[in-house]
Amino acid sequence: MPDRTVFFVSDGTGITAETFGNSILAQFPAKFRHVRRPFIDSADKAQTVIEEINATAMQEGKRPIVFITVVNDEARTRIETQCNAQVMDMFRTFVEPLETELGVKSNHRVGRFSDVAKSQEYTDRIEAINFSLAHDDGQSSRNLAQADVILVGVSRSGKTPTSLYLAMQHGIKAANYPLIPEDFERGAIPSSLAPYKRKCFGLTIDADRLSQIRNERRPGSKYASLLNCRYEIAEAEKMMKRESISWLSSTHKSIEEIATTILRDIRPDRLIY
Amino acid sequence: MPDRTVFFVSDGTGITAETFGNSILAQFPAKFRHVRRPFIDSADKAQTVIEEINATAMQEGKRPIVFITVVNDEARTRIETQCNAQVMDMFRTFVEPLETELGVKSNHRVGRFSDVAKSQEYTDRIEAINFSLAHDDGQSSRNLAQADVILVGVSRSGKTPTSLYLAMQHGIKAANYPLIPEDFERGAIPSSLAPYKRKCFGLTIDADRLSQIRNERRPGSKYASLLNCRYEIAEAEKMMKRESISWLSSTHKSIEEIATTILRDIRPDRLIY
Numbered sequence: 453m454p455d456r457t458v459f460f461v462s463d464g465t466g467i468t469a470e471t472f473g474n475s476i477l478a479q480f481p482a483k484f485r486h487v488r489r490p491f492i493d494s495a496d497k498a499q500t501v502i503e504e505i506n507a508t509a510m511q512e513g514k515r516p517i518v519f520i521t522v523v524n525d526e527a528r529t530r531i532e533t534q535c536n537a538q539v540m541d542m543f544r545t546f547v548e549p550l551e552t553e554l555g556v557k558s559n560h561r562v563g564r565f566s567d568v569a570k571s572q573e574y575t576d577r578i579e580a581i582n583f584s585l586a587h588d589d590g591q592s593s594r595n596l597a598q599a600d601v602i603l604v605g606v607s608r609s610g611k612t613p614t615s616l617y618l619a620m621q622h623g624i625k626a627a628n629y630p631l632i633p634e635d636f637e638r639g640a641i642p643s644s645l646a647p648y649k650r651k652c653f654g655l656t657i658d659a660d661r662l663s664q665i666r667n668e669r670r671p672g673s674k675y676a677s678l679l680n681c682r683y684e685i686a687e688a689e690k691m692m693k694r695e696s697i698s699w700l701s702s703t704h705k706s707i708e709e710i711a712t713t714i715l716r717d718i719r720p721d722r723l724i725y
Numbered sequence: 726m727p728d729r730t731v732f733f734v735s736d737g738t739g740i741t742a743e744t745f746g747n748s749i750l751a752q753f754p755a756k757f758r759h760v761r762r763p764f765i766d767s768a769d770k771a772q773t774v775i776e777e778i779n780a781t782a783m784q785e786g787k788r789p790i791v792f793i794t795v796v797n798d799e800a801r802t803r804i805e806t807q808c809n810a811q812v813m814d815m816f817r818t819f820v821e822p823l824e825t826e827l828g829v830k831s832n833h834r835v836g837r838f839s840d841v842a843k844s845q846e847y848t849d850r851i852e853a854i855n856f857s858l859a860h861d862d863g864q865s866s867r868n869l870a871q872a873d874v875i876l877v878g879v880s881r882s883g884k885t886p887t888s889l890y891l892a893m894q895h896g897i898k899a900a901n902y903p904l905i906p907e908d909f910e911r912g913a914i915p916s917s918l919a920p921y922k923r924k925c926f927g928l929t930i931d932a933d934r935l936s937q938i939r940n941e942r943r944p945g946s947k948y949a950s951l952l953n954c955r956y957e958i959a960e961a962e963k964m965m966k967r968e969s970i971s972w973l974s975s976t977h978k979s980i981e982e983i984a985t986t987i988l989r990d991i992r993p994d995r996l997i998y
Contacts, residue, residue, distance in 0.1 A: 456827065465985035467894075468748040475741040475794060476819045479831035490985050517826065521748060538826045546749050546813050553790065553811045554729065558752035574979060581886045585861070613854045616889055620980075621740075706847060707893075712738035712763050 455482040457508050457516040461501055461531060463493035463523060472542060473519035484517075498527035502534050509536040573623065580619035580626070587627030588612055593644035596627060601718050602648055603628040604641065604692070605655035606684045607675075608665045610702035610710065614655065617707045622715065636687035641695055653714050654692040654699025659685050661703050728755035730781050730789040734774055734804060736766035736797060745815060746792035757790075771800035775807050782809040846896065853892035853899070860900035861885055866917035869900060874991050875921055876901040877914065877965070878928035879957045880948075881938045883975035883983065887928065890980045895988065909960035914968055926987050927965040927972025932958050934976050 458477065460469040466488050477484055487508075489501050508516050518537045522528045532539050547558050580600075586592055587599065589612065596602065601624060603611040611628035618624040629645055645652060659682040666676035674680055692699045698717050702710055731750065733742040739761050750757055760781075762774050781789050791810045795801045805812050820831050859865055860872065862885065869875065874897060876884040884901035891897040902918055918925060932955040939949035947953055965972045971990050975983055 465981050467981055467985070468744055471741055472745045472748075472815065475745075476815070476823060479796070479816070479820050480823065480827060480829060482827060482829065490989065515826070517823065523752070538823065540819050540822075542745065542748070543752070545818055547752050549813075550749060550753065550790065550811065553788070554753060554755060556753060556755065578886055578980075581889065585858075585885065588858070612858070613851055613893070616854065617893060620886070620890060620893060707851075708738050708740055712740070716763065 455484065456514055457485045457487060457512060459487045459489060459501070459505055459508075459516055459518045459537070461489045461492050461498075461518060461520045461522060463491065463521070463527070466490040466521070469519045469521040469542070472521075473540070476519075476540070477517075492522060492527060493524055495524070495526040495530060498522070498524075498530045502531060505535045505537050576623040577620060580623045581616065583625040584615045584619040584627065587625075588615065590629040590642070596644065596648055598625060599627040599648065599651060600624045601626050601714060602645060602652045603655055603714075604631055604645065604652050604688075604697065605699075605702075606631050606657075606662070606681075606688050608662060608669075609655040609657045610707065611655055613707045614702075614710050614714070617711050618714065622711065624715070631684075631688045631691065633684070636684070636691070639691075641691060641697075649695055649697065651718065652695075652697045653718050654688070654697045655702050655710070656685060656689055656692075656699055657701060658703040728757065729787055730758045730760060730785060732760045732762060732774070732778055732781075732789055732791045732810070734762045734765050734771075734791060734793045734795060736764065736795045736800070739763040739794070742792045742794040742815070745794075746813070749792075749813070750790075765795060765800060766797055768797070768799040768803060771795070771797075771803045775804060778808045778810050849896040850893060853896045854889065856898040857888045857892040857900065860898075861888065863902040863915070869917065869921055871898060872900040872921065872924060873897045874899050874987060875918060875925045876928055876987075877904055877918070877925050877970065878930075878972075878975075879904050879935070879954075879961050881935060881942070882928040882930045883980065884928055886980045887975075887983050887987070890984050891987065895984065897988070904957075904961045904964065906957070909957070909964070912964075914964060914970075922968055922970065924991065925968075925970045926991050927961070927970045928975050928983070929958060929962055929965075929972055930974060931976040 458473065460466050460473055462469045470488065492498055492501055505516055505518060516537045518535060518539045520528065520531055520539060520541050521543060522531065523543060532541060551558055601618065603615055603626060605611050607630050615626035615628045618626040629642060635642060659678060662681040662685065663676055663678045666681065670676050700710065700713055731746065733739045733746055735742045743761065765771055765774055778789055778791060789810045791808060791812045793801065793804055793812060793814050794816060795804065796816060801814065805814060824831055874891065876888055876899060878884050880903050888899035888901045891899040902915055908915060932951060935954040935958065936949055936951045939954065943949050973983065973986055
């Protein structure tokens with residue numbers, strides 16, 4: 453039984469409300485029941501949500517927590533004044549002081565994604581996703597010159613989801629290349645990568661964790677055995693050291709954390725735009 | 726020349742600070758220069774950033790705007806008191822009132838991603854990404870029974886990035902299947918989809934836009950011609966109507982907006998968890 457119900461009410465997708473709300477809620481040991489209500493962009497729609505929130509308060513005997521990102525003034529004011537809830541209004545709290553600081557009125561646009569489908573930034577993101585897909589798992593060495601970063605590491609060290617995340621969220625053209633036993637025997641990174649060593653970034657992982665992940669795919673195989681995982685990882689780390697490729701361990705990191713670290717190390721210019 | 730410099734200072738990846746900050750900044754017509762400073766988790770690191778912020782204020786003759794998500798009290802207090810800047814502190818503003826509401830102290834954990842790599846939710850997301858990759862562009866009909874949603878539409882209507890976004894952000898197993906001229910001639914959706922019609926969701930797109938996108942790939946081809954794009958789209962929409970498949974137009978929508986709409990329509994339970 454969750455401790456409290458949380459509503460995310462937005463006039464757009466609600467992604468901003470939810471991301472922000474989750475970062476706040478993560479500070480508490482309580483369990484929350486999440487309810488998302490996107491596209492609430494009129495007073496009428498707000499009214500329906502208010503009734504739902506108040507019914508929840510009554511039923512549960514506890515006020516819900518409500519994160520809102522709604523710019524329609526009437527809808528917003530109704531939610532703030534008519535809800536039996538703890539309402540967290542990110543716009544009123546932060547947009548209004550910023551109007552004073554900047555000396556301009558906000559244009560109260562709806563959501564950060566409005567018209568985004570036409571923007572250059574958005575087009576770049578889509579193009580980066582296509583690039584990363586075409587260059588997943590060493591599928592293609594064509595156009596590697598255009599890659600922003602090339603992730604290298606043993607099979608199942610987290611290269612694919614990280615590449616896709618870099619592309620999707622940051623518009624980074626991220627290729628990825630597996631390091632395989634043949635590379636270790638030859639004692640060199642795949643030859644197609646040699647001209648692009650400066651763009652390579654390594655991922656490594658604890659052997660125990662790797663063996664566990666590989667066993668889910670191919671239970672009991674040599675590929676998944678702890679002994680083989682230890683060997684591959686040791687060889688991969690040795691190679692990355694020898695080739696002076698920066699690397700990190702993905703074992704205790706989410707793809708978001710890995711991506712941020714890579715950006716900071718390999719494309720620090722992307723931290724400023 | 727941008728109107729103002731904005732710093733995103735965080736003890737984690739800074740994703741929360743930036744997402745939230747951008748939603749606030751989008752309300753203003755001004756141009757901003759973005760500077761990201763992730764992993765600021767000590768008073769020492771905070772000091773370096775404070776000096777950078779104050780140097781910027783001096784150089785530009787305008788106070789920077791600073792969005793912070795930092796839970797370390799000493800680092801946070803220093804930034805708030807020593808910066809010549811408009812500081813927006815999401816934690817102090819919202820976490821503290823919530824402590825009162827819930828009647829518990831927050832545990833001041835660092836970031837929403839801490840330990841996430843071990844959580845079930847995270848594992849589900851990674852598994853969903855693998856599923857969506859394996860079921861991209863009709864590559865495989867195996868395990869379609871496990872799909873949460875199957876996106877259908879003509880080539881280049883936005884299925885692939887939407888599938889990956891649904892997987893990455895929502896842990897949704899999203900397959901996607903192209904509708905091709907052979908399907909239109911036969912007058913039926915691909916036979917492997919027939920048992921799963923209830924899970925299908927269609928994407929359509931304006932013919933002008935589709936022709937433009939396809940021309941970037943294969944300039945001057947029949948595939949990219951406006952006439953052919955019109956034909957394919959008309960046939961695809963006819964098919965979706967006949968098969969009672971919900972659909973939307975991706976033309977003016979970002980993948981985030983498309984994904985939210987799909988979740989609401991096909992997996993409304995995913996709006997509550």
